[in-house]
Amino acid sequence: MLKSMTGFGNATVESGGLAVTAEVKTLNSKFLDIYCRMPRQFSDKEIELRALLTQQLERGKVELSLNLARTNAIRPGTIINRPLVAAYVNDLKETADSMLMAFSDSDVLQLALQQPNAYLTESHDSSADASDWATVQAAVADAIRRCDEFRRQDGAVLETKFQEYIQIITDRLADIEEQDVRRIPAVRERMRNSVKELLDSDTFDQNRFEQELMYYVEKFDISEEKVRLKNHLSYFLEVLATEEANGKKLNFISQEIGREINTIGSKANDAAIQRFVVQMKDELEKIKEQTMNVI
Structure with missing residues (x-):
């Protein structure tokens, strides 16, 4: 059966609070020419995606686009070390009082936030990354399948x-x-x-x-x-x-x-x-x- 080099396929997969939309477009070309548009956090996975596209689509000009959206509440990667900042605030207030100096609460807080270790960086969750990548793989595979079906038709x-x-x-x-x-x-x-x-x-x-x-x-x-x-x-x-x-x-x-x-x-x-x-x-x-x- 013949397969055209012109094709289109898209798919959306949701899992673990992440929604991934993948789009694959193909046009005629003498050779296989792949272009990937993907989030920076998965830039190290581009070679793996290129290998999958090469295996499944064989020939043509191929464009892959990935869009990610979080569907649940997420915590920032860096948070305020509240107990330590509170200690800094109390110490700064006591120091100002002893020196008969007046500072507003916002000024004291701003100074406290500038002190060492006022922020905490949360540990990297590798299991979450693995789960997100599995979701991306599923979306890309489904988009490729639909594009290939388009080509067959x-x-x-x-x-x-x-x-x-x-x-x-x-x-x-x-x-x-x-x-x-x-x-x-x-x-x-x-x-x-x-x-x-x-x-x-x-x-x-x-x-x-x-x-x-x-x-x-x-x-x-x-x-x-x-x-x-x-x-x-x-x-x-x-x-x-x-x-x-x-x-x-x-x-x-x-x-x-x-x-x-x-x-x-x-x-x-x-x-x-x-x-x-x-x-x-x-x-x-x-x-x-x-x-x-x-x-």
Whole structure:
């Protein structure tokens, strides 16, 4: 089954007072190009997320966005050491009274907060970090899954389009085969006239005659090109139906299809066939354009 390189998936997971929203967007690109927009607290996990995106999404321009929101009350990382600050306040007030100096309560508190060890830094909770990271992983994995499903659905649409394009080229090839039957007598008549002119000439050259004959046969015969084109069209559909179908392989086959179409156009020397060739080229360009968006 084909997968498009265009996709989108988002997911929100809540756990342990944390809500994580992950969004994954993908566009077509020749290679895998990953850009992550994530909170600084998980910047050390970017390599792990990149590995997950590489494994699941394979190819394309990938954008990952993470948004975190706390859903419960949280404590600040730094708190006031209240017993010590209270001791500082009492000591400062007593000192001011003994020196007959007047200070407002706010001035005393401000001085107390500037004293050593007035603040306490809470110990780092590694278990909370592990829980938060598990929530992030779950959200990212779900967003990737939805993006991949989007790609599969878009790939199914592309597969139908490819089948339509190939069918049109096949129909035009059938028209060429029908026209070729009418073209051959005209070619034969031109060859007969050329041969007659050579035979009637006083300077008739047997070697030149054989060269001219081979030239006309090679120039106007498109039998091999028609067979090869039919085989390439069949092979394209065969590959399209496999699990291994990918944009690069389909593009290679389309190049072979184009080579045979161009040769038919250059050798046929027939206005009707040229029109069919133009229509085939038009459909082939659509195929080549779409294969650029297939993984």
